[in-house]
Structures are given as structure tokens and as C-alpha cells.
Amino acid sequence: MAATLKEIAQRVGKSVTTVSRALAGYSDVSEATRAQVRQVAQELGYEPNITARRLQKRRTETLAIVLPTYSPRFSDPFFSEFLAGVGNAAAAEGYDLLVSTRSPGDEEEKAYRDLIRSRRVDAFIVVRTRLHDARIEILKAANFPFAAFGRIEGDNDFLFVDEDSELGLRLVVEHLVKLGHRRLAFLAAPPDLMFARYRLKGFTETLQARGLPVDPELILTGDLSQRHGHQLAGILLDRPDPPTAIVACNDLMALGAMSAVQNRGLKVGYDVSITGFDDIPPAEHAHPSLTTVHQPVYKIGKMVCQMVIDVINGREIPNPQITLAPSLVIRQSSGPVQI
Amino acid sequence: MAATLKEIAQRVGKSVTTVSRALAGYSDVSEATRAQVRQVAQELGYEPNITARRLQKRRTETLAIVLPTYSPRFSDPFFSEFLAGVGNAAAAEGYDLLVSTRSPGDEEEKAYRDLIRSRRVDAFIVVRTRLHDARIEILKAANFPFAAFGRIEGDNDFLFVDEDSELGLRLVVEHLVKLGHRRLAFLAAPPDLMFARYRLKGFTETLQARGLPVDPELILTGDLSQRHGHQLAGILLDRPDPPTAIVACNDLMALGAMSAVQNRGLKVGYDVSITGFDDIPPAEHAHPSLTTVHQPVYKIGKMVCQMVIDVINGREIPNPQITLAPSLVIRQSSGPVQI
DNA sequence: TTGAAAGCGCTAACAA
DNA sequence: TTGTTAGCGCTTTCAA
Numbered sequence: 022m023a024a025t026l027k028e029i030a031q032r033v034g035k036s037v038t039t040v041s042r043a044l045a046g047y048s049d050v051s052e053a054t055r056a057q058v059r060q061v062a063q064e065l066g067y068e069p070n071i072t073a074r075r076l077q078k079r080r081t082e083t084l085a086i087v088l089p090t091y092s093p094r095f096s097d098p099f100f101s102e103f104l105a106g107v108g109n110a111a112a113a114e115g116y117d118l119l120v121s122t123r124s125p126g127d128e129e130e131k132a133y134r135d136l137i138r139s140r141r142v143d144a145f146i147v148v149r150t151r152l153h154d155a156r157i158e159i160l161k162a163a164n165f166p167f168a169a170f171g172r173i174e175g176d177n178d179f180l181f182v183d184e185d186s187e188l189g190l191r192l193v194v195e196h197l198v199k200l201g202h203r204r205l206a207f208l209a210a211p212p213d214l215m216f217a218r219y220r221l222k223g224f225t226e227t228l229q230a231r232g233l234p235v236d237p238e239l240i241l242t243g244d245l246s247q248r249h250g251h252q253l254a255g256i257l258l259d260r261p262d263p264p265t266a267i268v269a270c271n272d273l274m275a276l277g278a279m280s281a282v283q284n285r286g287l288k289v290g291y292d293v294s295i296t297g298f299d300d301i302p303p304a305e306h307a308h309p310s311l312t313t314v315h316q317p318v319y320k321i322g323k324m325v326c327q328m329v330i331d332v333i334n335g336r337e338i339p340n341p342q343i344t345l346a347p348s349l350v351i352r353q354s355s356g357p358v359q360i
Numbered sequence: 361m362a363a364t365l366k367e368i369a370q371r372v373g374k375s376v377t378t379v380s381r382a383l384a385g386y387s388d389v390s391e392a393t394r395a396q397v398r399q400v401a402q403e404l405g406y407e408p409n410i411t412a413r414r415l416q417k418r419r420t421e422t423l424a425i426v427l428p429t430y431s432p433r434f435s436d437p438f439f440s441e442f443l444a445g446v447g448n449a450a451a452a453e454g455y456d457l458l459v460s461t462r463s464p465g466d467e468e469e470k471a472y473r474d475l476i477r478s479r480r481v482d483a484f485i486v487v488r489t490r491l492h493d494a495r496i497e498i499l500k501a502a503n504f505p506f507a508a509f510g511r512i513e514g515d516n517d518f519l520f521v522d523e524d525s526e527l528g529l530r531l532v533v534e535h536l537v538k539l540g541h542r543r544l545a546f547l548a549a550p551p552d553l554m555f556a557r558y559r560l561k562g563f564t565e566t567l568q569a570r571g572l573p574v575d576p577e578l579i580l581t582g583d584l585s586q587r588h589g590h591q592l593a594g595i596l597l598d599r600p601d602p603p604t605a606i607v608a609c610n611d612l613m614a615l616g617a618m619s620a621v622q623n624r625g626l627k628v629g630y631d632v633s634i635t636g637f638d639d640i641p642p643a644e645h646a647h648p649s650l651t652t653v654h655q656p657v658y659k660i661g662k663m664v665c666q667m668v669i670d671v672i673n674g675r676e677i678p679n680p681q682i683t684l685a686p687s688l689v690i691r692q693s694s695g696p697v698q699i
Numbered sequence: 700t701t702g703a704a705a706g707c708g709c710t711a712a713c714a715a
Numbered sequence: 716t717t718g719t720t721a722g723c724g725c726t727t728t729c730a731a
């Protein structure tokens with residue numbers, strides 16, 4: 022049904038080779054032949070068989086991204102935006118994007134190994150790095166190209182784009198301290214996530230730098246979901262000595278914390294200040310709007326993808342390790358402490 | 361570097377064919393040979409070259425899904441969940457999922473045509489159908505397998521799973537009417553979307569059935585984003601005769617509407633009732649929690665994907681057209697009308 | 700400027 | 716039970 026080089030070759034009375042070269046734009050084909058070939062290809066609606074080309078070229082022109090999900094109710098806007106960034110950059114370069122969702126663990130590692138070994142893709146995009154990241158170890162061991170959003174503990178001798186989370190948290194904490202807050206709580210992320218560590222570090226060190234105590238009882242760890250944010254904030258608020266500000270590791274938990282505050286009849290930004298991290302679209306439209314740290318996730322997705330495409334094409338990578346400085350977005354969920 | 365059948369064949373001193381068959385589990389291979397082949401394959405870490413297999417079998421074992429996005433800030437949890445459902449069903453059957461994001465229009469249609477003509481994928485998943493859906497027309501014209509989430513206007517002679525949006529809206533409106541609301545506003549979706557029509561129909565017809573007027577001024581159309589929900593609700597609330605209830609076409613707009621109400625110092629679920637549609641995770645954790653219509657999006661994703669895989673494998677499809685009945689989830693954003 | 704030949708790695712029809 | 720042959724559709728030497 023679909024036209025092949027062979028068919029074109031028969032029609033124009035030339036060899037398959039010539040047709041191939043004519044279409045590929047090689048210079049050693051006569052103008053007449055080329056024109057004729059193009060003409061017939063057009064008529065037949067010829068489109069190269071990608072699979073055949075891939076086999077021959079030994080590259081798949083496909084990038085893989087395995088999204089780590091903890092539950093089927095998978096809804097962090099963070100990932101959608103990242104995916105859009107990656108996808109658009111890939112499309113612009115003619116690459117396909119193979120997406121799969123796996124919860125971290127054995128299945129996920131298996132997915133990586135399978136994709137690598139079956140040579141189904143040319144490179145990987147790794148998102149949300151972990152301290153000891155099995156995915157990156159697998160990729161390195163296989164000497165397989167990849168780029169990551171985030172760093173790991175230890176050698177970061179690979180392509181990555183990251184955001185300076187430590188700085189992000191410093192901005193947040195300083196903002197709150199300036200507003201008079203002294204008892205700050207922290208909704209931390211699972212400690213195996215690299216950004217969790219940076220954000221926690223930024224939190225505690227900034228407090229210390231300001232001469233404020235770090236109360237371990239005010240540091241609670243959640244799974245980044247709105248649900249956990251809600252629960253954990255509830256625990257904090259029901260203490261005899263609740264914090265006056267809750268700093269969440271990401272917007273989703275912050276949003277959950279907001280509703281916990283509101284459920285108790287308290288006013289966010291007045292009785293309790295809340296901050297997030299990521300600046301996902303809902304942060305802006307929450308009520309009150311959420312003070313948070315802006316991460317250009319879409320752009321980071323594009324950058325990461327572009328990097329890895331460049332590397333598999335042997336192009337020069339000007340900056341193989343990029344750390345972006347985040348910015349604080351002050352909205353209404355943070356306000357002066359009440360006495 | 362990577363092992364091939366040829367290498368295994370050399371080691372065991374058999375032909376490539378035999379090795380291929382041994383590994384594929386054909387019965388016409390001696391046990392001894394099979395064991396030996398398996399052994400060597402294991403040692404060499406053999407993994408079939410998917411591309412070669414695909415070329416030979418003339419199928420890619422890949423499904424495509426092109427997500428329609430209107431802006432780079434692409435964050436509807438609806439799509440993430442759907443994607444997870446599709447992806448997991450695909451993985452379970454050994455299919456890859458090729459994802460791309462395009463805004464509706466020329467680029468999107470081009471993406472479909474290119475994917476079809478280059479035989480890059482075996483089938484498509486179409487999401488968020490439109491009245492006159494160019495994507496479906498292209499697919500039909502090319503006689504290419506696909507399954508859709510949603511129906512179109514006209515012949516629905518293809519595989520689809522849909523949700524009875526009309527019923528969903530009936531449930532919502534009846535719930536509100538029962539609470540005493542008489543002035544209901546509607547935040548509609550772009551009219552080219554099929555579900556927009558069903559939901560609008562459900563809204564107006566239920567009002568009429570209840571003998572209530574349908575005021576065109578209370579029907580505003582948005583782009584499904586939280587931002588638009590916020591803006592449109594603002595317009596409604598600033599009228600001299602604001603509605604007592606706002607029925608939104610989807611949760612995102614409902615969430616945006618909630619914050620507009622709250623910004624005006626009004627209480628959602630008391631001064632103004634608000635309802636959504638989809639039951640995305642944030643709906644549950646909003647403050648107040650959102651009354652909405654539950655759609656099992658993850659499950660629908662799985663079903664749609666399974667359908668299309670079945671069809672390309674020539675399996676029997678028991679129900680090629682499925683319409684699911686939605687359920688109303690009553691939460692706190694809807695309450696009795698105040699007099 | 701063109702074409703023959705070879706091969707990417709795999710599967711399948713057929714014969715032995 | 717096994718091997719030979721052929722071919723999927725394309726690209727790429729190499730020779731003419």
C-alpha cells in the first residue's frame with residue numbers, strides 16, 4: 022500500500038540507490054533525475070519507512086522518558102509541563118518521545134534495562150533525581166546517553182540542568198523571617214530525592230544563619246501530594262504550639278496545607294503563612310494565591326532535551342552542567358506574623 | 361557490541377534460523393538445542409533488536425497519543441491521569457507509547473499525517489474529541505486503527521469510550537435545584553469540543569425540565585483553564601443579579617471560580633455554590649472541597665488503550681462503543697441557597 | 700552520474 | 716529437527 026523506494030525506482034526506470042540519493046539530496050545525481058524522482062515520490066505520496074531507516078542507521082531517533090509515579094492518580098502539573106517542554110524540543114529536532122510511567126523501584130529499573138538493551142531509544146531523559154539513583158547508575162554502566170533534571174550525590178559527571186533549590190529555600194525563609202516569623206515548620210520531601218535534601222538544607226541553614234532554632238518536631242516528611250500536605254499541616258496545626266509559617270517543599274503540599282489551615286477556620290497569609298515551591302499554574306489561582314519559588318519547568322524540559330539531542334549528534338555542549346537561579350514569587354499566602 | 365542472533369548461532373554452531381526459533385519458543389527445536397541456545401543467549405546478554413524485528417514484522421508495537429495543548433503551561437491533571445492509564449495498559453501488552461504535544465490546528469494534523477505515513481506507530485489514541493474532528497477524519501481516511509476517548513458529531517462508527525456527560529450534568533443541576541438554587545450560571549467549554557456540547561445540553565435541558573429559565577447571559581465560555589474560570593466567575597459575580605450557583609464544565613475552571621468567589625469575600629458553598637466535572641485529585645483537597653462529577657479517567661485510559669491493542673491484534677472486541685455512567689460526588693462547595 | 704552488491708538483524712516459507 | 720533462501724525497506728560502499 023505505502024510507496025517504497027523500489028516502486029519509485031521502477032517508475033522512473035532508475036535504481037533504488039539513485040532514488041535514495043536523489044531524495045536524500047546528494048549532489049551526485051543529475052538534476053533531471055532528481056526532479057523526476059521528486060515528482061514521482063510526490064505523486065505516490067512517498068514517505069520513508071522509518072523503521073527500515075532506523076535499522077540501517079542504527080539509531081532510533083527516539084528519546085525515552087520514564088515518569089516516576091507513586092499512584093495511578095498521577096497529577097502533578099510539574100510533570101505535565103516538563104513533558105511538554107521535552108516533547109516540543111524533541112519534535113523540533115525530529116525526535117520521537119517514548120513515555121512510560123513506572124513507580125520507582127524494580128519495575129522502573131527493569132524498564133530502563135529493557136529500553137537500553139533492546140536499543141529501542143537513543144537516549145534518556147531522567148527526571149527527579151535521587152541521592153543514589155539506580156537509573157543513573159544503570160545508564161552510566163551501559164554507557165548510554167542521557168541528561169537529567171537534577172543532580173545526584175557524588176559524581177555529577179553527566180549532563181544535567183538543575184535549579185538551585187538551596188537558594189530557593191533561602192529566599193523563602195528570609196522572606197518569612199523578615200515578616201517576623203520565628204516558628205517555621207517544614208514539609209519535607211522523601212529523603213531519597215535529591216532536591217529534598219537541597220531544600221531541607223536551605224531551610225535549616227538559613228534558619229541557623231538567622232540565629233533561629235531548628236525544631237525537628239516541626240519538620241515533617243510527605244510524599245509531595247496534596248493529600249499529604251493536608252494531613253501533615255493538620256498535625257502541625259493541632260500542636261499546642263503551632264508554627265506561624267509552614268514552608269512546603271512543593272506547591273502541591275502547600276496547597277494541601279492551605280486547605281488544612283482553612284478547615285480550622287484560620288486565615289492563610291494572616292494566621293498562618295504558607296509557601297510552596299515550583300510555581301505550578303494552580304499556585305497563582307489558589308485562594309489566597311500562593312507565595313512560592315518559581316521554576317521554569319517547561320524551559321528546563323526543553324533545555325534537558327536539547328542537551329541530550331546535541332550530545333547524541335556529537336555536537337558541542339557549551340554548558341553540560343547548568344544550575345539555574347530560582348526566583349521568589351511573593352503572593353498572598355504569606356504575611357506578617359500576628360502577635 | 362550488543363549480541364545478535366548471528367553471534368549466538370556461531371557459538372552454538374547452528375543456523376540463525378534455529379536460534380531464532382529456539383528463542384521464540386517454537387516446538388520444532390530439540391530440547392538440547394533450545395537449552396544450549398538459551399544458555400548462550402543468557403551469557404551474551406542477548407536482547408533482540410526491536411527495530412529489526414519491527415521491520416520484519418511490519419508492525420511497530422507502538423501506539424501514538426498526541427496531546428492537545430493550548431499553552432506551554434500545560435497542567436490539566438486530566439491528561440496526566442489519562443496518560444498513565446494508557447501507558448500502563450500499553451506496557452502490560454508490550455507496547456511502547458509515543459507521546460507528543462501539539463496545539464490543535466495545522467501542526468497537530470501534520471503530526472497525525474506524518475506518524476501515519478512514516479508507519480511509525482500501529483495505532484492512535486485520540487483524546488478530547490471535537491464535533492468535526494480532523495484527527496478522526498484523517499485516521500478514517502487512512503484506514504488507520506485508533507480508539508478515542510469521546511464521541512464526535514455524526515457517525516461514531518469507531519472504537520470509543522465515553523462518559524455520559526449529559527447525565528453528569530443532569531445530576532449536578534438536579535442536586536443544585538434540590539438545594540433551592542434557581543439562578544444557575546454555566547461555565548462552558550469551547551464549543552468545538554464534543555463534551556462541551558453534551559454538558560451544555562445536560563445543563564440547559566435539565567433546567568428546562570425543571571421549569572427553570574435558561575438565561576443566556578449566565579452561560580459563559582472559557583478555555584477550561586483555572587485562569588479562565590477565575591475571570592468568568594468574576595464577570596458573573598460582578599453582575600447586579602449574580603447567580604447563586606456556578607456550574608463549571610470542568611474542575612479546573614471550577615477551582616478558578618472558587619478563588620474568584622473567595623476574593624470577593626464570599627463563602628463558597630454558602631453564598632455561592634460551585635460545581636465541577638472530572639473529579640481530579642485537587643478537587644478533593646480544595647477548600648472547600650469541590651462537588652463534582654466523577655470520571656474514572658485512569659480507567660478510561662486503560663480501556664481505550666486495551667481496545668485499540670485488541671483491534672490491531674485481530675481480537676474480538678466485545679463492546680466497541682462504551683458509554684459510562686458518571687456519578688455525582690457531593691462535597692462542600694455546594695450548599696443550600698441563601699435567601 | 701549511476702547501479703550492483705552488501706548488509707542492518709530479524710522472521711518465515713520451504714526444503715531437506 | 717534443522718538449514719537454505721528470501722526478504723522487510725533502507726543506506727552505503729565500491730566499481731563502472
